[in-house]
Amino acid sequence: MLQLYETRVSSRLLLGTARYPSPAVLAEAVRASRTEIVTVSLRRESGAERSGQAFWSLVRDLGVRVLPNTAGCHSVKEAVTTAHMAREVFGTPWIKLEVIGEDDTLQPDVFGLTEAARILAAEGFEVFPYTTEDLVVAERLLAAGCRVLMPWGAPIGSGRGLNNVFGLRTLRAHFPGVPLIIDAGVGVPSHAAQALELGCDAVLINTAVAQAGNPVAMAAAFAQAVEAGRAAWEAGAIEPRDFAAPSTPVIGTAFRR
Amino acid sequence: MRILVNGVWHESSAAGLDLVLAELGYQDAVVSTAVNGEFVATGARARTQLVNGDRVEVLAPMQGG
Numbered sequence: 607m608l609q610l611y612e613t614r615v616s617s618r619l620l621l622g623t624a625r626y627p628s629p630a631v632l633a634e635a636v637r638a639s640r641t642e643i644v645t646v647s648l649r650r651e652s653g654a655e656r657s658g659q660a661f662w663s664l665v666r667d668l669g670v671r672v673l674p675n676t677a678g679c680h681s682v683k684e685a686v687t688t689a690h691m692a693r694e695v696f697g698t699p700w701i702k703l704e705v706i707g708e709d710d711t712l713q714p715d716v717f718g719l720t721e722a723a724r725i726l727a728a729e730g731f732e733v734f735p736y737t738t739e740d741l742v743v744a745e746r747l748l749a750a751g752c753r754v755l756m757p758w759g760a761p762i763g764s765g766r767g768l769n770n771v772f773g774l775r776t777l778r779a780h781f782p783g784v785p786l787i788i789d790a791g792v793g794v795p796s797h798a799a800q801a802l803e804l805g806c807d808a809v810l811i812n813t814a815v816a817q818a819g820n821p822v823a824m825a826a827a828f829a830q831a832v833e834a835g836r837a838a839w840e841a842g843a844i845e846p847r848d849f850a851a852p853s854t855p856v857i858g859t860a861f862r863r
Numbered sequence: 864m865r866i867l868v869n870g871v872w873h874e875s876s877a878a879g880l881d882l883v884l885a886e887l888g889y890q891d892a893v894v895s896t897a898v899n900g901e902f903v904a905t906g907a908r909a910r911t912q913l914v915n916g917d918r919v920e921v922l923a924p925m926q927g928g
Contacts, residue, residue: 622928632926647927648895650869650920653888658923662893665924675927683900690902691895691922762928812928 611732615642619832622812629664631821636668639825643671675702685722704736712762716743720750727751736789739773760791763813767797778805795831802835867918881908894923
Protein backbone atom coordinates (compact mmCIF):
# COMPACT_ATOMS: atom_id res chain seq x y z
CA MET A 607 0.00 0.00 0.00
CA LEU A 608 1.09 3.53 -0.71
CA GLN A 609 0.43 6.12 1.98
CA LEU A 610 -0.11 9.71 0.87
CA TYR A 611 -0.62 11.83 3.96
CA GLU A 612 -3.38 9.96 5.85
CA THR A 613 -4.68 8.11 2.78
CA ARG A 614 -3.66 4.62 1.71
CA VAL A 615 -4.04 3.49 -1.89
CA SER A 616 -3.23 0.24 -3.66
CA SER A 617 -2.58 1.58 -7.15
CA ARG A 618 0.71 3.34 -7.82
CA LEU A 619 -0.59 4.95 -10.97
CA LEU A 620 -2.18 8.39 -10.88
CA LEU A 621 -3.99 9.51 -14.01
CA GLY A 622 -4.58 12.96 -15.43
CA THR A 623 -7.98 13.75 -16.93
CA ALA A 624 -7.01 16.15 -19.74
CA ARG A 625 -6.61 15.75 -23.51
CA TYR A 626 -8.71 12.59 -24.03
CA PRO A 627 -10.64 12.22 -27.29
CA SER A 628 -13.94 12.18 -25.37
CA PRO A 629 -15.36 12.02 -21.84
CA ALA A 630 -16.36 8.40 -22.49
CA VAL A 631 -12.77 7.45 -23.37
CA LEU A 632 -11.53 9.24 -20.26
CA ALA A 633 -13.92 7.24 -18.08
CA GLU A 634 -12.94 3.97 -19.75
CA ALA A 635 -9.21 4.77 -19.44
CA VAL A 636 -9.59 5.51 -15.73
CA ARG A 637 -11.21 2.12 -15.24
CA ALA A 638 -8.57 0.33 -17.34
CA SER A 639 -5.74 2.01 -15.43
CA ARG A 640 -7.14 0.77 -12.08
CA THR A 641 -6.06 4.12 -10.65
CA GLU A 642 -7.53 5.38 -7.42
CA ILE A 643 -6.48 9.01 -7.92
CA VAL A 644 -7.10 11.35 -10.84
CA THR A 645 -5.89 14.89 -11.22
CA VAL A 646 -8.29 17.71 -12.00
CA SER A 647 -8.08 21.45 -12.42
CA LEU A 648 -10.12 24.64 -12.24
CA ARG A 649 -10.89 26.91 -15.14
CA ARG A 650 -13.16 29.83 -15.87
CA GLU A 651 -16.76 28.70 -16.13
CA SER A 652 -19.29 30.27 -18.47
CA GLY A 653 -22.68 30.81 -16.86
CA ALA A 654 -24.30 29.91 -20.19
CA GLU A 655 -22.32 26.80 -21.13
CA ARG A 656 -21.46 25.36 -17.71
CA SER A 657 -19.08 22.82 -19.24
CA GLY A 658 -17.37 22.26 -15.90
CA GLN A 659 -20.54 20.94 -14.32
CA ALA A 660 -20.78 17.99 -16.71
CA PHE A 661 -17.10 17.17 -16.23
CA TRP A 662 -17.43 17.22 -12.45
CA SER A 663 -20.46 14.95 -12.65
CA LEU A 664 -18.47 12.48 -14.76
CA VAL A 665 -15.51 12.47 -12.36
CA ARG A 666 -17.70 11.95 -9.31
CA ASP A 667 -19.28 8.94 -10.99
CA LEU A 668 -15.84 7.35 -11.43
CA GLY A 669 -15.59 6.83 -7.68
CA VAL A 670 -11.91 7.80 -7.43
CA ARG A 671 -10.12 10.39 -5.31
CA VAL A 672 -9.31 13.70 -6.94
CA LEU A 673 -6.04 15.57 -6.70
CA PRO A 674 -6.69 19.15 -7.83
CA ASN A 675 -3.81 21.04 -9.40
CA THR A 676 -2.85 24.68 -9.68
CA ALA A 677 -1.79 24.34 -13.31
CA GLY A 678 -1.21 27.58 -15.14
CA CYS A 679 -0.26 29.55 -12.02
CA HIS A 680 2.87 31.62 -12.40
CA SER A 681 2.99 33.28 -9.00
CA VAL A 682 2.67 32.36 -5.34
CA LYS A 683 -0.43 34.50 -5.03
CA GLU A 684 -2.20 32.84 -7.96
CA ALA A 685 -1.31 29.37 -6.74
CA VAL A 686 -2.45 30.01 -3.16
CA THR A 687 -5.75 31.54 -4.27
CA THR A 688 -6.35 28.68 -6.71
CA ALA A 689 -5.64 26.18 -3.95
CA HIS A 690 -8.26 27.81 -1.75
CA MET A 691 -10.76 27.70 -4.59
CA ALA A 692 -9.95 24.07 -5.34
CA ARG A 693 -10.35 23.03 -1.71
CA GLU A 694 -13.85 24.46 -1.66
CA VAL A 695 -14.99 22.99 -4.98
CA PHE A 696 -13.42 19.55 -4.66
CA GLY A 697 -13.77 19.16 -0.92
CA THR A 698 -10.24 17.86 -0.35
CA PRO A 699 -7.17 19.23 1.45
CA TRP A 700 -5.00 17.70 -1.29
CA ILE A 701 -3.41 20.09 -3.75
CA LYS A 702 -0.94 19.35 -6.54
CA LEU A 703 0.97 22.57 -6.27
CA GLU A 704 2.35 23.94 -9.52
CA VAL A 705 4.07 27.30 -9.80
CA ILE A 706 5.40 27.54 -13.32
CA GLY A 707 8.62 29.45 -13.87
CA GLU A 708 9.26 29.08 -17.57
CA ASP A 709 6.78 28.57 -20.40
CA ASP A 710 8.79 26.55 -22.94
CA THR A 711 9.68 23.80 -20.48
CA LEU A 712 6.91 24.39 -17.91
CA GLN A 713 9.73 24.08 -15.41
CA PRO A 714 8.61 24.71 -11.84
CA ASP A 715 9.59 27.99 -10.19
CA VAL A 716 11.02 26.20 -7.19
CA PHE A 717 11.44 29.41 -5.19
CA GLY A 718 7.78 30.35 -5.56
CA LEU A 719 6.81 26.72 -5.08
CA THR A 720 8.55 26.49 -1.73
CA GLU A 721 6.96 29.72 -0.53
CA ALA A 722 3.48 28.67 -1.65
CA ALA A 723 3.96 25.23 -0.08
CA ARG A 724 4.85 26.81 3.26
CA ILE A 725 1.74 29.00 3.20
CA LEU A 726 -0.60 26.19 2.21
CA ALA A 727 0.84 23.55 4.56
CA ALA A 728 0.41 26.00 7.45
CA GLU A 729 -3.23 26.35 6.45
CA GLY A 730 -3.81 22.61 6.63
CA PHE A 731 -3.40 21.71 2.98
CA GLU A 732 -1.77 18.40 2.09
CA VAL A 733 0.61 19.62 -0.56
CA PHE A 734 1.87 17.53 -3.48
CA PRO A 735 4.54 19.82 -4.94
CA TYR A 736 5.39 19.53 -8.64
CA THR A 737 9.13 20.08 -8.46
CA THR A 738 12.41 19.27 -10.16
CA GLU A 739 14.71 16.50 -8.98
CA ASP A 740 16.87 19.05 -7.13
CA LEU A 741 17.86 17.65 -3.74
CA VAL A 742 18.12 20.96 -1.90
CA VAL A 743 14.76 22.11 -3.18
CA ALA A 744 13.30 18.82 -1.99
CA GLU A 745 14.73 19.46 1.47
CA ARG A 746 13.18 22.93 1.52
CA LEU A 747 9.81 21.55 0.46
CA LEU A 748 9.87 18.98 3.23
CA ALA A 749 10.87 21.67 5.71
CA ALA A 750 7.93 23.72 4.43
CA GLY A 751 5.59 20.94 5.46
CA CYS A 752 5.28 18.75 2.36
CA ARG A 753 5.14 15.02 3.04
CA VAL A 754 5.05 13.95 -0.60
CA LEU A 755 7.32 15.03 -3.47
CA MET A 756 6.42 15.05 -7.15
CA PRO A 757 9.65 15.44 -9.15
CA TRP A 758 9.38 15.71 -12.89
CA GLY A 759 10.80 13.02 -15.14
CA ALA A 760 10.95 15.40 -18.10
CA PRO A 761 8.94 18.46 -19.21
CA ILE A 762 5.16 18.04 -19.09
CA GLY A 763 3.81 16.32 -22.18
CA SER A 764 7.28 15.70 -23.66
CA GLY A 765 7.22 11.93 -23.31
CA ARG A 766 10.98 11.85 -22.85
CA GLY A 767 11.00 9.65 -19.77
CA LEU A 768 13.41 10.07 -16.87
CA ASN A 769 15.94 12.72 -17.89
CA ASN A 770 17.99 12.54 -14.71
CA VAL A 771 18.06 9.05 -13.30
CA PHE A 772 21.00 9.91 -11.06
CA GLY A 773 19.07 12.81 -9.53
CA LEU A 774 16.05 10.61 -8.86
CA ARG A 775 18.22 7.91 -7.31
CA THR A 776 19.74 10.58 -5.08
CA LEU A 777 16.30 11.74 -3.97
CA ARG A 778 15.28 8.16 -3.23
CA ALA A 779 18.42 7.53 -1.20
CA HIS A 780 18.15 10.76 0.80
CA PHE A 781 14.46 10.54 1.59
CA PRO A 782 13.70 6.83 1.94
CA GLY A 783 10.43 7.45 3.76
CA VAL A 784 9.00 10.21 1.59
CA PRO A 785 6.60 9.18 -1.18
CA LEU A 786 8.09 10.15 -4.55
CA ILE A 787 5.64 10.44 -7.43
CA ILE A 788 7.11 11.03 -10.87
CA ASP A 789 5.01 13.81 -12.33
CA ALA A 790 5.45 14.70 -15.97
CA GLY A 791 7.44 13.51 -18.94
CA VAL A 792 6.62 9.81 -18.90
CA GLY A 793 5.99 8.69 -22.48
CA VAL A 794 5.72 4.90 -22.54
CA PRO A 795 5.09 2.16 -19.98
CA SER A 796 8.79 1.25 -19.80
CA HIS A 797 9.49 4.75 -18.44
CA ALA A 798 6.95 4.14 -15.71
CA ALA A 799 8.40 0.72 -14.94
CA GLN A 800 11.87 2.29 -14.73
CA ALA A 801 10.63 4.89 -12.25
CA LEU A 802 9.20 2.21 -9.99
CA GLU A 803 12.32 0.04 -10.38
CA LEU A 804 14.37 2.99 -9.12
CA GLY A 805 12.23 3.01 -6.00
CA CYS A 806 9.90 5.84 -6.87
CA ASP A 807 6.56 5.19 -5.24
CA ALA A 808 4.18 6.09 -8.06
CA VAL A 809 3.84 7.88 -11.38
CA LEU A 810 1.35 10.40 -12.66
CA ILE A 811 0.51 9.95 -16.32
CA ASN A 812 -1.68 12.10 -18.53
CA THR A 813 -0.61 12.85 -22.09
CA ALA A 814 0.99 9.43 -22.68
CA VAL A 815 -2.38 7.80 -22.10
CA ALA A 816 -4.78 10.48 -23.32
CA GLN A 817 -3.00 11.04 -26.63
CA ALA A 818 -2.15 7.39 -27.34
CA GLY A 819 -3.68 5.74 -30.39
CA ASN A 820 -5.84 3.72 -28.03
CA PRO A 821 -5.96 5.47 -24.66
CA VAL A 822 -7.84 2.69 -22.91
CA ALA A 823 -5.34 0.02 -23.99
CA MET A 824 -2.45 2.30 -23.05
CA ALA A 825 -3.96 2.90 -19.61
CA ALA A 826 -4.00 -0.85 -19.08
CA ALA A 827 -0.40 -1.12 -20.31
CA PHE A 828 0.72 1.52 -17.81
CA ALA A 829 -1.07 -0.32 -15.02
CA GLN A 830 0.93 -3.46 -15.84
CA ALA A 831 4.19 -1.53 -16.10
CA VAL A 832 3.73 0.12 -12.73
CA GLU A 833 2.95 -3.21 -11.08
CA ALA A 834 6.00 -4.83 -12.70
CA GLY A 835 8.30 -1.96 -11.74
CA ARG A 836 7.15 -2.02 -8.14
CA ALA A 837 7.51 -5.78 -7.91
CA ALA A 838 11.06 -5.47 -9.27
CA TRP A 839 11.97 -2.81 -6.70
CA GLU A 840 10.69 -5.01 -3.89
CA ALA A 841 12.50 -8.05 -5.33
CA GLY A 842 15.88 -6.25 -5.44
CA ALA A 843 17.67 -5.88 -8.76
CA ILE A 844 21.22 -6.97 -9.49
CA GLU A 845 23.96 -4.38 -9.86
CA PRO A 846 25.10 -3.73 -13.46
CA ARG A 847 28.70 -4.73 -14.23
CA ASP A 848 31.10 -4.05 -17.06
CA PHE A 849 32.16 -7.61 -17.95
CA ALA A 850 30.35 -10.83 -18.53
CA ALA A 851 29.68 -13.21 -15.68
CA PRO A 852 28.73 -16.72 -16.88
CA SER A 853 25.36 -17.80 -15.63
CA THR A 854 26.01 -21.47 -16.31
CA PRO A 855 28.40 -23.00 -13.73
CA VAL A 856 31.96 -23.32 -15.07
CA ILE A 857 32.94 -26.22 -12.79
CA GLY A 858 32.94 -29.46 -14.76
CA THR A 859 32.94 -27.78 -18.14
CA ALA A 860 33.84 -30.38 -20.84
CA PHE A 861 36.87 -30.23 -23.19
CA ARG A 862 39.02 -28.28 -20.73
CA ARG A 863 42.35 -29.59 -19.48
CA MET B 864 -21.68 49.29 -12.26
CA ARG B 865 -19.15 47.60 -14.51
CA ILE B 866 -17.41 44.48 -13.26
CA LEU B 867 -14.94 42.20 -15.00
CA VAL B 868 -16.12 38.58 -14.76
CA ASN B 869 -13.73 35.96 -16.14
CA GLY B 870 -12.12 38.61 -18.29
CA VAL B 871 -15.35 40.00 -19.76
CA TRP B 872 -16.96 43.28 -18.69
CA HIS B 873 -20.54 43.10 -17.44
CA GLU B 874 -23.03 45.77 -16.45
CA SER B 875 -24.74 44.83 -13.23
CA SER B 876 -27.30 46.55 -11.06
CA ALA B 877 -26.66 44.14 -8.20
CA ALA B 878 -23.82 44.63 -5.74
CA GLY B 879 -23.74 41.40 -3.77
CA LEU B 880 -21.51 38.75 -5.30
CA ASP B 881 -24.23 36.12 -4.84
CA LEU B 882 -26.72 38.24 -6.78
CA VAL B 883 -24.26 38.98 -9.57
CA LEU B 884 -23.57 35.25 -9.96
CA ALA B 885 -27.29 34.50 -10.16
CA GLU B 886 -27.71 37.28 -12.72
CA LEU B 887 -25.02 35.66 -14.90
CA GLY B 888 -26.54 32.17 -14.79
CA TYR B 889 -24.39 30.46 -12.14
CA GLN B 890 -27.16 29.62 -9.70
CA ASP B 891 -26.72 26.08 -8.32
CA ALA B 892 -23.48 25.63 -10.28
CA VAL B 893 -20.45 24.09 -8.57
CA VAL B 894 -18.12 27.05 -8.81
CA SER B 895 -15.57 28.82 -6.68
CA THR B 896 -15.05 32.55 -6.69
CA ALA B 897 -12.36 35.14 -6.20
CA VAL B 898 -12.59 38.93 -6.20
CA ASN B 899 -9.53 40.96 -7.11
CA GLY B 900 -7.37 37.86 -6.67
CA GLU B 901 -8.70 36.98 -3.22
CA PHE B 902 -10.70 33.79 -2.63
CA VAL B 903 -14.32 34.38 -1.58
CA ALA B 904 -15.92 31.31 -0.01
CA THR B 905 -19.48 30.39 -0.91
CA GLY B 906 -20.72 31.43 2.51
CA ALA B 907 -19.16 34.89 2.14
CA ARG B 908 -20.64 35.76 -1.25
CA ALA B 909 -23.81 37.39 0.09
CA ARG B 910 -21.84 39.80 2.26
CA THR B 911 -19.26 40.54 -0.46
CA GLN B 912 -20.27 43.84 -2.02
CA LEU B 913 -18.73 44.56 -5.40
CA VAL B 914 -17.71 48.01 -6.55
CA ASN B 915 -17.19 49.43 -10.01
CA GLY B 916 -14.13 47.91 -11.70
CA ASP B 917 -13.89 44.81 -9.52
CA ARG B 918 -12.38 41.70 -11.11
CA VAL B 919 -14.31 38.51 -10.43
CA GLU B 920 -13.13 35.00 -11.22
CA VAL B 921 -15.68 32.19 -11.39
CA LEU B 922 -13.98 28.80 -11.69
CA ALA B 923 -15.36 25.29 -12.08
CA PRO B 924 -13.91 21.77 -12.23
CA MET B 925 -12.04 21.13 -15.45
CA GLN B 926 -9.81 18.44 -16.94
CA GLY B 927 -6.27 18.60 -15.61
CA GLY B 928 -2.97 16.77 -15.52
